Amino acid sequence: MMKKMVSLSLLLILCLVVSACGGGNTNSNAENNTSSSNTPATSEPAAEEPVKNEKLIVYTNANSDGRGEWLIEKAKSAGFEIEIVGAGGxxxxxxxxxxxxxPIADVVYGLNNMLYESLKKENVLIQHVPQWAGEVETGLNDPEGFYHGLVKQAILLGYNPEQFTAETAPKDWTDLYKNEAFKGKYEAPTLLGQITPQLVVAGILTRYQDSNGDLGISEEGWNEVKQLFDNGVRAVEGEDFYANLASGKTPLxxxxxxxxxxxxxxxxxxAGTVSPEIGVPMIVEHAAIVxxxxxxxxxxxxxxxMGTSEVQGEFAAQFxxxxxxxxxxxxxxxxVKELYASLKAQPLDWGFIADNIGQWVEKIELQIMQ
Structure with a gap:
């Protein structure tokens, strides 16, 4: 009898233990299931996906002398793939x-104020103000936020230092055709499909702005430009002017x-350079989004x-x-710092120039250069 009672007691204890163990597992699973189902998916920080930069088509007139290749490599190291399409401004x-x-292009850079004004009027650009815009020299960015400054460029009257000194060189563009010593020795800005010749002409014409004159310019102004072309040596397509300056062929x-x-x-x-009292045409290369x-x-x-001080500083030192x-x-x-410290920007009405430059070029090519 005693053996039966001990056996029954042991059996009862064993059942209780098994039941307790089973209950414990059930409760644990229930807690785990509840925890799993009620915990939001966002409780664990999701791994951030890397930013995907699509290949960009970039239009520019500022890719010569290795500048385009430099930007492509720098952009690549920063995670951007760009294809540069280069041409005149x-x-x-x-x-x-x-x-x-x-549109084919995604970004355009290198063009000057005059050209960007034309693009603005044609609704080619979007408004976008990058964070670095506030670091740009006051007055250089588009106040409406369509384009922002990268590089300053001065259009200078240069001379061969073996033929002229600072004392004997012309003091202004107007001296080229008014002083007999310079006639026939300077390259006239005849390649008017390019921006630099256009700005040389604009720098003279805008001195004679007249609302009643032909295309906004007085008769005196047009006569000045005629003398500029009549007394100079025509530029030759494909020739490097600096080579002619260095050789003395056209030293101005x-x-x-x-x-x-x-x-x-x-x-x-x-080359020596001239700093006219009126100032020099100072243009700024800008960046914008198409x-x-x-x-x-x-x-x-x-x-x-692209416009950060780090990238632009490296570019400045390199080029x-x-x-x-x-x-x-x-x-x-x-x-470069010394040069710009000696220069004054000529006051230019870029909107006025943008509105009229096409017609000025046409008039010069059809009426003055013939």
């Missing part, structure tokens, strides 16, 4: 306008500040990166340029 502007209903003519360093190194001649791009967010990120970004300007080469 006027040609690029016409192309962008022609493509505005079905227009040079662009941003290319002086490379030209001096190439031709082993350091209206209708299908890669808007990537384009914004690219422009944000002897003067950044529009005041923080980046600290990294400019000393010779």
């Amino acid at each position: 006027a040609n690029l502007t016409s192309r962008l306008i022609a493509e505005k209903n079905n 003519g227009a040079v662009v500040s941003g290319t002086l360093g490379s030209k001096e190194e190439q031709y082993k001649v350091k 209206n209708g791009t299908k890669k808007l967010e990537t384009a914004k990120r690219f422009v944000e990166w 002897n340029s003067m950044p529009a970004n005041t923080k980046a300007a600290e990294q400019a080469n000393e010779s």
